[in-house]
Amino acid sequence: MxxxxxxxxxxxxxxxxxxxxxxxxxxxxxxxxxxxxxxxxxxxxxxxxxxxxxxxxxxxxxxxxxxxxxxxxxxxxxLTFEETTDQFLENLRSRFHRRFVELDDALRHAAALLSDLSHYTVVALGPEIVQARLRKLDFISLDEDRVVAILVTDSGRVEHRTLNLPEGLTYESLRELTERLNRKLSGTTIAALGQAIYQELARVMEEHRQAYVELTHFVQEMVAPKTEENLIIDGKLQILSQPEFRDVEKMRALLHLFEEPELLSHVLRQAERGITVKIGAEHELPELTPLSLVTGQYDLGQEQMTIAIIGPTRMDYARAIGLLHAVFVLFKSLKET
Amino acid sequence: MxxxxxxxxxxxxxxxxxxxxxxxxxxxxxxxxxxxxxxxxxxxxxxxxxxxxxxxxxxxxxxxxxxxxxxxxxxxxxLTFEETTDQFLENLRSRFHRRFVELDDALRHAAALLSDLSHYTVVALGPEIVQARLRKLDFISLDEDRVVAILVTDSGRVEHRTLNLPEGLTYESLRELTERLNRKLSGTTIAALGQAIYQELARVMEEHRQAYVELTHFVQEMVAPKTEENLIIDGKLQILSQPEFRDVEKMRALLHLFEEPELLSHVLRQAERGITVKIGAEHELPELTPLSLVTGQYDLGQEQMTIAIIGPTRMDYARAIGLLHAVFVLFKSLKET
DNA sequence: CTTAGCACTCAGTGCACGAGAGTGCTAACA
DNA sequence: TGTTAGCACTCTCGTGCACTGAGTGCTAAG
Structure with a gap:
């Protein structure tokens, strides 16, 4: 005591x-x-x-x-952290000048704002696609044998992939198939989509089985969580200007971390609701030992987002927590209007 | 002499x-x-x-x-650079294991391969979207007032943006409009699309003019070249391990360069056909003064791609040129089969 | 024209030394 | 008993100095 x-x-x-x-x-x-x-x-x-x-x-x-x-x-x-003043919030709001329809844009902007204000690196992670539901699946032909597959979720996310039209599948029958799939599978969660689409295809005529399997494959790949695109990192240089990273070797280690989006997004996914602080060796990953993370997880409707401020263990925790809190308050107020 | x-x-x-x-x-x-x-x-x-x-x-x-x-x-x-041996080419080909349908994937892979083999940083730039032609424009509703706009080009590129359904525009009339636009504008080059779409809309009833203008806006924004997404950088850490960047300040300057994709993509766009070498102060940009670029531009069908190997002025020019050359030979052979 | 020899230059290293900041401990004080 | 002043001690850091080794420029001889 x-x-x-x-x-x-x-x-x-x-x-x-x-x-x-x-x-x-x-x-x-x-x-x-x-x-x-x-x-x-x-x-x-x-x-x-x-x-x-x-x-x-x-x-x-x-x-x-x-x-x-x-x-x-x-x-x-x-630690005493000052309540977000209305004035500061207004200031933030004005820097968040335009309205964001896409959450991804909003997150990107928030990360930039936070890294600018905190002088640390900021990592943000949007919702995983698997929670969303299928809105539309479409195949658009490019030429005789290439097709673009497009998948749209109800959260407005769009995934696409170009593929070679499987042997023995005409564009006509593909169109038919597409309509059928959309009719049956619209509203299915993305997590369940792979399974569902396969079952649905199994009912369709045997003759084209192989072609359909190939298609399912593509859809499944499209739906697999792609961490790299999901993860937003802003202000990599900010943290590098901290005196603890004067040493070239430490700098390289840190850069290496930023080059591996899987690592960071894995860490962010494990975040708890609300704002949490993890210091140095409290992290599971040895790469994070010299660092501290102030992580905030926030629900926006059904969707989750996570933002983390990354600094050396000697980081200004009060400020980081205050800023993160303010941004969440801002998001909430934006959503209500 | x-x-x-x-x-x-x-x-x-x-x-x-x-x-x-x-x-x-x-x-x-x-x-x-x-x-x-x-x-x-x-x-x-x-x-x-x-x-x-x-x-x-x-x-x-x-x-x-x-x-x-x-x-x-x-x-x-x-400088004497050895002709690419068949053996080496075969080696390359085997590391290029799967077939790429999308050019973007192929470029990404090539960049990774090159930076791995050369131990320098590699930057690659795919074709600009403006050269492509409109294949399909689609609006998909998410809920009462949000819509996803999707644009597909004949090169298989997909752009999308979420927008709020403009006031006074029902989903029904949007569908009509979409059909009309697709009928009229399919095949237009993306460069000409903004103009064309506006003209087309002008013919449509005056009453909804405002709503349509808003839509055009979105399409235009969607079509504007987005350098960030276009530019591929691989092996940032590679060049940082060169002794000339032992100094933390130089390191930071270089990282800063990588954080600004506009700068690099601007440089790459100015590349001439074939392989060229630019050394230190020959660059227009002062940021590039301590660096050399071995740049290759290559036509793949109608599409252009540019790959540059970035090293210190003390870089192994022979090796860089040889590797770049080999990759282009590989691309060519892949395309023919 | 080529080469051997030599004096000279300069970065880098190791060492000694002093200054400065900060500590731990002891003894005196309230 | 808690607090404070004083003092010896420790350790880092910067500076000056000598020494070494790599490399040069120049001169004179081959």
Whole structure:
């Protein structure tokens, strides 16, 4: 259990370190953070805090920096985040100038806005296609043997793929088939579509079986979640300007992470409702160890979206949480109007 | 005019520097490149080459490195690139395992392959949509007031956008309109589409004019070239591992370039037919000054594609040209079968 | 024209040294 | 008993200095 004074000192260390990225000494705290104790007293307390694991010392003659446990305590108990002011919200709204019909656009814009305001990298993930329902399936011929397959969901998402018209299938019979499929399968969730389409095709004449199987194949592929296109990353350069990534090797590791959208989207998919903070080694992925994520998941109608602000463990948690919160409030208000 | 010996020395310096990224001294050349002259002789020649501007000296007591003029001379007169062997081509073909129906996929794959083989970054640009012709325009309703507009070109490209159904336009009349537009405009080039669609709409009843104008707007926006989606970049990390980008600031500058797809796609659009090499300050863009581009433009049927290998000015031009050439040969052979 | 020899230059490395920041501990104080 | 002042100690960092090695330019001889 920490005493009130220890908590105050821990908070001072964390906030100072977040701000200046340099180990904090007892003198600095004694002078700045309006505490009426001498440096020596603070030194004693800091030694205790270090013993308890909240602080660390890079080397004997340096100040202290927060450990991950220290950040965790700070985030859980000490962090004060200001309620979003109406003025700030209005400011945000004005930067969100035009109305977005597509959620994807809105997310993209929100990510850009957040990375700009926070100076960290922002990752956003839209809803998975499998939750949506089939609105229309269409095949459009390009020439004698090529066809574009287009699939539209009720959420307005469009997937398409070009394919070679399977042997022995005329464009006429394809059209017939399309009509039949649309009639039968409209409204099916995308998750169930692969199965449903196969069953439906099985009922159709045997002779063209092979051709239909090929078609199903394409639809299934089209429907498979494509993480890369789904994931939005903005402000990659922002986080790289943080002093912890001055080192070229660390920089490369981070860039590698951004090049693998599967990793990040996997992490974002596991997010819980609301705003959560994960610090350093709390992540499952070793790649994320030097990083912290402030993640927000939000429901917009039936659809889910997830936005995460990525920074070094020494990130400004209060600000990140505040900004994320504000953006969600904004989304909500936009939706209501 | 360079003597035969000077050319040999220049070539040796360039190739050595490309290989080891370190200034080349006269001794090294005398020893390695089978030249039967002493270091002193070579030193004299190198001094002359420096005076003529083909070589540079980082500081007095270092060896020489090629100047951009030196690289240019090397590329134009000294570089020998081996013809693509059938064996290598077969190797490439096997890594190009599945058949690509969509050019975009093929390009993406080619870029990945090239960056993997060359260890440089590869940028590829597919054909512009404006050259294609309208195959089908479709509006699909999602709910009472949202509609997805879908446009398909004869090259198999699909563009889509969600929009709010304009006031005073029923879904029925939209369907009518769609049919009419498809009948009239099918086969129009995308470049001409904006104009044509507007004229067509002008003929339709005045009462719904406003609604139609809104629709045209959307189609026009849909048709506007979207550089970001068009441009493929692979192997960003590859070039960053080159020693010239050890410096964090240079690294950031380069990453910045990759974050702005407009810049690169603009550069690629200006490429000439065939394979060209641009070195350092020969580029118009100051951002590209520390870089060289080996760019290939190739016609595939009516469609154009451009692929560029990006490296430091000290890049392996022979290898880059050879690889690019091989990929184009491969594309050609794939198309014929 | 070519080469050997030599003095010279300069980046890079290792080392010593002092300054500065910060600590831990002890002893005195309230 | 908690707080504070004082002081010796530790460690990083920057600077100056000497030394090394790679490479050059120039001169004179072959």
């Amino acid at each position: 920490l005493t009130e004074r220890q908590r105050a000192i821990l908070q001072a260390v964390v906030e100072n370190y977040i701000r200046y990225a340099e180990p904090v000494g007892s003198r600095t705290i004694a002078k700045t953070s309006g505490m009426n104790y001498s440096a020596a007293t603070i030194r004693n307390e800091m030694a205790d805090l270090e013993e308890m694991g909240y602080l660390e010392q890079p080397h004997t003659s340096a100040g202290r920096i927060p450990s991950e446990k220290g950040y965790r305590y700070y985030v859980d108990h000490l | 360079l003597t035969e010996r000077q050319r040999a020395i220049l070539q040796a310096v360039v190739e050595n520097y490309i290989r080891y990224a370190e200034p080349v001294g006269s001794r090294t050349i005398a020893k390695t490149s089978g030249m039967n002259y002493s270091a002193a002789t070579i030193r004299n020649e190198m001094a002359d080459l420096e005076e003529m501007g083909y070589l540079e000296q980082p500081h007095t007591s270092a060896g020489r490195i090629p100047s951009e003029k030196g690289y240019r001379y090397y590329v134009d007169h000294l």
